[in-house]
Amino acid sequence: MSKVLIKSRPALANHEAIRRTGVTIEALPEGTVLHILAHPSADNAQGSQAAFAAAGLSLRAVAPGQWFAVKDTVMSDEQIDALAATLNPWADIVDQSHGRVRILISGKKSTKVLAKGTAVDVSLSAFPIGHASTTLIGHISAHLTRISDENFELTVLRGFAESLWDDLARMSIEFS
Numbered sequence: 502m503s504k505v506l507i508k509s510r511p512a513l514a515n516h517e518a519i520r521r522t523g524v525t526i527e528a529l530p531e532g533t534v535l536h537i538l539a540h541p542s543a544d545n546a547q548g549s550q551a552a553f554a555a556a557g558l559s560l561r562a563v564a565p566g567q568w569f570a571v572k573d574t575v576m577s578d579e580q581i582d583a584l585a586a587t588l589n590p591w592a593d594i595v596d597q598s599h600g601r602v603r604i605l606i607s608g609k610k611s612t613k614v615l616a617k618g619t620a621v622d623v624s625l626s627a628f629p630i631g632h633a634s635t636t637l638i639g640h641i642s643a644h645l646t647r648i649s650d651e652n653f654e655l656t657v658l659r660g661f662a663e664s665l666w667d668d669l670a671r672m673s674i675e676f677s
Contacts (some may be wrong), residue, residue: 512602512662519669521676522659523610524618526669528605532573533558534583534656537588539566552587557670559670561646561656562633569644570594571603602662606669610676615645615653617672625650639668 513528535558553560555584558570577599578586587592606614612623618638622628625646633646641664657665 507528513604513660516663516666519673521610521673524606524614524673524676526604526606526673528666528667529605530573530661531575531602532598533571533576534595534597534601534603535570535584536563537568537570537592538595539592540590541566549588549591552584556584558584560562561644561654563644564637569597569601570605571654571656589610601633601656602658602659604657604662604666604669605646605652609651610673611651611653614669614673618668619645620646623647623653638665641665641668 511528511531516528518525518527521675537560537657553570556570556576557572557574559572561569563569571627574607581596583586588594615621619636621634621636625647628647630647630649632635633644635642637643638645638655641657641661643661643665645655646654648654655669656667
């Protein structure tokens with residue numbers, strides 16, 4: 502059976518970055534989002550760290566034995582297959598690149614904006630760099646990762662990207 506490729510427009514293609522005093526909200530490139538699922542018998546991901554680094558992927562913890570591996574550029578099917586072969590038998594990969602959208606919220610006021618929409622304590626002491634959590638932002642489920650002191654990555658299902666964008670725009674309006 503041949504593979505049918507459907508060209509789609511990026512979910513937030515017509516959304517310019519929102520720049521307010523102390524906070525910026527911008528769509529990240531729709532590159533690669535892989536859901537990594539460790540086999541129950543797997544010890545840990547340590548042996549596979551080099552494979553992720555070699556592929557230019559950053560890991561985001563999702564749940565015990567589960568991670569999102571992300572990067573800003575698109576990986577080919579062949580590259581994903583090669584990574585899957587490297588991870589075998591430790592873990593399986595589910596390509597979520599077309600089903601998930603990433604949004605960056607950054608700046609000194611980013612924690613204040615996020616605090617309006619989620620119950621997660623996003624202070625640096627409670628939510629350090631590299632920490633991740635699946636949470637609700639308003640009524641939308643999102644995966645939240647702190648990528649630096651003032652930068653957060655939100656990963657959301659594609660169908661909810663515009664709603665989350667609009668919510669973040671409203672939550673940041675006081676910093677106009």
